[in-house]
Amino acid sequence: MELDELKSQLNNKLSGESSKTVQDIGGMLLKRRGSLVSKLTRNLYLEMALALLFGIFFIYLANSTTIFTLKTCFAIVAVVCFVFAIAIALLIKKVSWLSNEAHPLITSLEELIKILRLFVKRYFQFIVLLVPVCFFISYWIGYNEPVRPRYNQNFSSVNSIQTDITVYWFFVVYSIAIIAGVFFFAKWYLRKLYLKYINELRAQLRDLKED
Amino acid sequence: MQLQQQFIALLNQHQGIVHKVCNLYMDSVTDREDLFQEITYQAFKAFKNFKGKAKFSTWLYRVALNTAITFYRKEKRQPEVLMYDLLPEAQTEANDPIEEQLQAMYKAIGKLSNTDKAIIMLYLEDYSYNEISEVVGITANNVAVKMNRIKSKLKEQTHKIFENA
Numbered sequence: 001m002e003l004d005e006l007k008s009q010l011n012n013k014l015s016g017e018s019s020k021t022v023q024d025i026g027g028m029l030l031k032r033r034g035s036l037v038s039k040l041t042r043n044l045y046l047e048m049a050l051a052l053l054f055g056i057f058f059i060y061l062a063n064s065t066t067i068f069t070l071k072t073c074f075a076i077v078a079v080v081c082f083v084f085a086i087a088i089a090l091l092i093k094k095v096s097w098l099s100n101e102a103h104p105l106i107t108s109l110e111e112l113i114k115i116l117r118l119f120v121k122r123y124f125q126f127i128v129l130l131v132p133v134c135f136f137i138s139y140w141i142g143y144n145e146p147v148r149p150r151y152n153q154n155f156s157s158v159n160s161i162q163t164d165i166t167v168y169w170f171f172v173v174y175s176i177a178i179i180a181g182v183f184f185f186a187k188w189y190l191r192k193l194y195l196k197y198i199n200e201l202r203a204q205l206r207d208l209k210e211d
Numbered sequence: 212m213q214l215q216q217q218f219i220a221l222l223n224q225h226q227g228i229v230h231k232v233c234n235l236y237m238d239s240v241t242d243r244e245d246l247f248q249e250i251t252y253q254a255f256k257a258f259k260n261f262k263g264k265a266k267f268s269t270w271l272y273r274v275a276l277n278t279a280i281t282f283y284r285k286e287k288r289q290p291e292v293l294m295y296d297l298l299p300e301a302q303t304e305a306n307d308p309i310e311e312q313l314q315a316m317y318k319a320i321g322k323l324s325n326t327d328k329a330i331i332m333l334y335l336e337d338y339s340y341n342e343i344s345e346v347v348g349i350t351a352n353n354v355a356v357k358m359n360r361i362k363s364k365l366k367e368q369t370h371k372i373f374e375n376a
Contacts, residue, residue, distance in 0.1 A: 015227035102273035104348025
């Protein structure tokens, strides 16, 4: 039997019984959410709140220390946190546009993929860039610290450290290991969180665009 | 508050659409309930921007299909129960030849891709190719091509199901 012959019966069968009451529907308006858009929105708000909190915390730290190195370091990290928060706020705006309108299926898929990819990209950039930035700050500014902390003056070994080449090598290897570790961890974490869904959405978009 | 009341009344009237999408896209009862909840929530969020240019049913289809296709499913918590097994008629009238054909067609539709399911659902609802193209976002010609392909797939699948029975 052809599809057209069963059309109305299939349609009725799919609808099933309308079992929800007005009270049920009313109760559903504010309850738990489980779509990818909701999950993404929750994550974005969380990331933004954390970035702002850390930004404020680092500004506080920068203000409370008299050591130039630490002051600069905390200020730079605070700026990075605020820039990240702004990037996240822009993404939230895009997600809101997506979920507050009933777009055609193809537009929703395209936009959601774009937003997810951008989010993953920004997140990855933030995590991975923060490490070399921190290393750079700690090595370069630390080396040029104009106000030497009092306890350092008692370190007799400081001069010998500066001349010992193996210590430099240790720091190089240590830095590379940390950067590589963070790089692969961030990649694995984001892949686990989003890549599967991005690929699923891409496959659906391909399917829809196929002639 | 008035907007909320208006939305609840409209959704109550058209809840068959949401049930249809849930039945077609989710296998387990829990997932269907979760999806129903999510569609209701997303539809309410988008309702303030519903200007009434399109029919409420067409608008609701857009929201429901968008939500279903991007639904974040949790890891399976229970053995998968296929959608046709949950239908009340599935066991009781299994010997009726029309019912058997309906079940075979139902199984075949369940095997389609998510985007094909969206198209077939609107087709079953008697939407024209132009209306389907507005909901899905592809051209009416493309909808026609896809519909032909879907019909062939369904025919092939139902034959296989009958051969295996």
